Every structure is written in C-alpha cells, then in structure tokens.
Amino acid sequence: MAIEIERKFLVAGDGWRAAVLSETRILQGYLANQATATVRARVAGERAYLTIKGPGNGLSRSEYEYPIPVADAEAMLRELAVSPPIEKTRHRVRVGDHVWDLDVFAGANAGLVMAEVELAAEDEVFARPDWLGEEVTGDPRYYNLSLARCPYLSW
Amino acid sequence: MAIEIERKFLVAGDGWRAAVLSETRILQGYLANQATATVRARVAGERAYLTIKGPGNGLSRSEYEYPIPVADAEAMLRELAVSPPIEKTRHRVRVGDHVWDLDVFAGANAGLVMAEVELAAEDEVFARPDWLGEEVTGDPRYYNLSLARCPYLSW
Numbered sequence: 001m002a003i004e005i006e007r008k009f010l011v012a013g014d015g016w017r018a019a020v021l022s023e024t025r026i027l028q029g030y031l032a033n034q035a036t037a038t039v040r041a042r043v044a045g046e047r048a049y050l051t052i053k054g055p056g057n058g059l060s061r062s063e064y065e066y067p068i069p070v071a072d073a074e075a076m077l078r079e080l081a082v083s084p085p086i087e088k089t090r091h092r093v094r095v096g097d098h099v100w101d102l103d104v105f106a107g108a109n110a111g112l113v114m115a116e117v118e119l120a121a122e123d124e125v126f127a128r129p130d131w132l133g134e135e136v137t138g139d140p141r142y143y144n145l146s147l148a149r150c151p152y153l154s155w
Numbered sequence: 156m157a158i159e160i161e162r163k164f165l166v167a168g169d170g171w172r173a174a175v176l177s178e179t180r181i182l183q184g185y186l187a188n189q190a191t192a193t194v195r196a197r198v199a200g201e202r203a204y205l206t207i208k209g210p211g212n213g214l215s216r217s218e219y220e221y222p223i224p225v226a227d228a229e230a231m232l233r234e235l236a237v238s239p240p241i242e243k244t245r246h247r248v249r250v251g252d253h254v255w256d257l258d259v260f261a262g263a264n265a266g267l268v269m270a271e272v273e274l275a276a277e278d279e280v281f282a283r284p285d286w287l288g289e290e291v292t293g294d295p296r297y298y299n300l301s302l303a304r305c306p307y308l309s310w
C-alpha cells in the first residue's frame with residue numbers, strides 16, 4: 001500500500017516536448033466505482049496493472065497496485081468496465097527535481113493534455129515550468145473516472 | 156481468466172468430517188459490488204488474493220484471481236470494504252472424483268454450513284454424499300456478498 005499525493009494541471013503549449021524522457025500508450029478503464037474504492041485496469045505499453053484506490057481525502061488517497069497479465073486487463077476492459085476505456089499517451093518529462101507525467105488524451109478525450117506530479121508530502125515545493133496551465137487538482141471533471149463517463153469532447 | 160462453474164448446497168449433519176483433507180481460515184470481504192463486476196479481497200490461511208468476478212450467467216461467471224500481500228488484503232478489508240468481512244473455515248473434502256469445499260461460517264453467519272463443488276462443465280455428473288442438503292445454487296441469499304450484508308443470524 002502507498003499513499004498517493006499528486007497535483008494536476010492543464011498544459012499550455014508544446015514547450016515540454018523537448019524534455020520527454022519516454023512515452024507509453026495507456027488504455028485504462030474502471031471495473032468499479034464505489035464510494036469506498038475505485039478499481040482500475042490499465043494496459044501501459046507491454047505491461048498491465050490492477051489498481052485499487054481508496055476514497056480521496058484532499059490531495060492524498062491510499063493506493064494498492066498489482067501487475068497482472070496484459071490479456072487479463074484487455075479482457076476485463078472489454079467485458080467488465082463500468083464505462084468505455086480511456087486512451088492516452090503518457091510522456092515522462094523531467095522538470096527540476098521531479099518527473100512529471102504529461103497525458104495526451106485520444107479518442108473521446110482528444111484535445112485534452114494534463115500534467116501530474118507526484119509529491120512526497122502535501123507541502124512539497126516543486127518547480128513550475130512555463131507550459132504549466134491552470135491547476136485542476138480536485139476538480140472532479142478531470143478525474144479519469146469522469147473523463148471515461150463524460151469525455152472532454154462532450155463538454 | 157477462468158470460467159467458474161460451481162454448485163452450492165446446504166449441509167445436513169457432520170458425516171463429512173471424517174473425509175476432511177485440509178482446513179483453512181478465511182476472512183473475506185468485497186471492495187466493490189457493481190452490476191458489471193465484484194471485487195473481493197480474501198485472506199486464506201497465510202495467503203491472500205484479490206478476485207474479480209464478472210456478472211453471473213446461470214451457473215458460470217468469469218473470474219480473475221491474483222495473489223497479493225496478506226497485509227494489503229487486511230488493510231483493504233479494514234478500510235475499503237463495502238460491508239463487514241465474512242469469517243469462515245473452509246474444509247476440503249474428497250467425494251468420489253471431486254474435492255468439495257465445505258464452508259463452516261463464524262461470526263454473524265455462525266450456524267451456516269455450505270458445500271460447493273467446482274465442475275468442468277455445467278452438465279458434469281458428480282457423486283451426492285448423504286450429508287448433502289438442499290441445493291442453493293443461484294439463491295441470492297447465500298451469495299457471500301449477501302451474507303456480508305445480511306448475515307445468516309439476522310434471517
């Protein structure tokens with residue numbers, strides 16, 4: 001189990017592309033969305049994971065993640081997901097002491113680009129690059145679960 | 156992924172006790188209960204598992220099961236379960252060509268004893284020992300999920 005502390009931002013412009021360390025195609029969806037827990041299946045490149053997250057509590061929530069076979073994740077996304085899977089390409093981008101995840105969405109969320117940074121403490125200081133747009137941490141519209149149900153192109 | 160085909164019965168009497176191969180204490184609970192999938196955490200003896208099952212379809216349903224750390228399962232049961240965990244002792248009992256699971260429930264379900272057999276096909280023939288009581292396959296009151304929500308002692 002881990003406690004996840006992350007902050008999310010919109011992205012303004014392409015200035016981050018020169019600093020990309022790696023990129024990975026992600027297909028993910030939710031097998032459950034209860035008040036007590038969400039259960040996510042994710043295919044990321046050639047790996048797959050099952051992730052259980054506890055209820056959000058400000059910036060932090062408990063998270064349990066396990067590697068699973070890609071074929072299982074694909075079958076669960078096809079048969080058991082509560083809404084259509086999300087497609088995005090995750091770019092790892094170094095900014096100062098942190099590595100950010102920049103998610104360029106596709107499919108029903110095409111046009112949306114979000115940046116996330118994971119922090120070790122809620123008050124940890126981090127560099128803010130000039131491509132960083134509005135902070136959307138805690139805005140329910142930008143939860144991946146919401147983007148599956150009510151995609152960006154439908155806003 | 157596996158397809159699970161099982162039949163469940165009540166148990167009449169103690170005649171099965173002489174044929175017990177092993178017994179394991181089980182603590183289990185549900186992290187999610189959606190129409191599309193249930194997600195169960197189970198501690199069985201010194202092991203623990205996360206199990207995702209698809210919607211029931213007659214006797215069969217899809218099932219995905221992964222080993223997880225016992226400490227994770229215990230923490231999830233404590234923090235994320237949708238209802239109080241179920242306690243039972245599972246006895247493996249050989250009857251002819253099949254090994255049955257006899258679950259002797261404790262806690263809020265004390266007094267309930269159920270027998271389950273897993274089959275390779277819905278029409279597979281199996282021996283019916285004399286301790287076998289009424290069949291309850293498909294009776295929603297006896298689903299473990301129902302027993303968590305509405306325990307036997309409250310009937």
